[in-house]
Amino acid sequence: MHIKPAYLFDLDGTLVDSVYQHVLAWKEALDEEGIELSVWRIHRKIGMSGGLFTNQLLRETGLEISEDRVQRLRQLHAQAYRRQAGSIRPLPGARELLRTLTDLEIPWAIATSGRMETAATNLAALGVDPGLVPVVTRDQVKYAKPDPDLFLAAAERLSVPITSAIVVGDSIWDMLAAARCRALGVGLLSGGYGFEELHHSGALLVYEDPADLLVHLDEAGGRQ
Numbered sequence: 001m002h003i004k005p006a007y008l009f010d011l012d013g014t015l016v017d018s019v020y021q022h023v024l025a026w027k028e029a030l031d032e033e034g035i036e037l038s039v040w041r042i043h044r045k046i047g048m049s050g051g052l053f054t055n056q057l058l059r060e061t062g063l064e065i066s067e068d069r070v071q072r073l074r075q076l077h078a079q080a081y082r083r084q085a086g087s088i089r090p091l092p093g094a095r096e097l098l099r100t101l102t103d104l105e106i107p108w109a110i111a112t113s114g115r116m117e118t119a120a121t122n123l124a125a126l127g128v129d130p131g132l133v134p135v136v137t138r139d140q141v142k143y144a145k146p147d148p149d150l151f152l153a154a155a156e157r158l159s160v161p162i163t164s165a166i167v168v169g170d171s172i173w174d175m176l177a178a179a180r181c182r183a184l185g186v187g188l189l190s191g192g193y194g195f196e197e198l199h200h201s202g203a204l205l206v207y208e209d210p211a212d213l214l215v216h217l218d219e220a221g222g223r224q
Contacts, residue, residue: 005221006160011112013170013191015094016122021084029076048173085121093211107158109134111150145173148181175202
């Protein structure tokens with residue numbers, strides 16, 4: 001019996017070209033709060049949960065970050081990110097990849113560490129209606145990546161076992177989460193992480209972007 005896989009996609013840097021907009025939005029939020037942090041350090045944290053972001057921020061700056069300040073930073077980031085909505089585009093091949101999976105009757109869902117307040121901008125750019133497609137955001141789980149909760153919830157929404165799922169992401173946080181829930185990790189280079197980083201954090205296969213994955217879909221488990 002042929003068991004079709006299910007695809008669980010990260011959003012930023014995986015389906016939508018939005019990683020650097022997030023980086024700059026966080027930079028703007030941090031600057032407004034008077035917190036000095038280099039842009040490259042922010043980039044290394046995109047894709048992890050906001051809580052982990054804050055913990056690493058504390059370690060790197062030595063600042064005491066109150067819960068009020070955490071909430072202000074989140075709101076400032078969301079506002080700054082929404083102002084960049086006009087520059088956010090789907091990554092090459094993203095729409096075609098999702099359409100192909102749908103045509104092949106291979107189930108897919110989106111699982112993002114972002115909250116719906118920012119994810120909505122990306123979904124609109126991608127042409128995905130969260131009323132029709134399973135979308136799991138940070139708001140809906142207790143812990144975000146590198147914890148596996150987002151992907152476990154997405155698999156549950158699709159009614160498929162997590163062990164037959166393929167997690168597609170662009171960051172080490174996606175691959176670590178995939179490994180922790182025993183899903184197959186497929187990495188994309190379109191978020192700025194390198195091949196070695198993705199491979200060493202658990203990606204069995206690594207492709208350039210959604211278009212490259214689409215060309216090699218049979219390798220990852222997507223055929224009629």
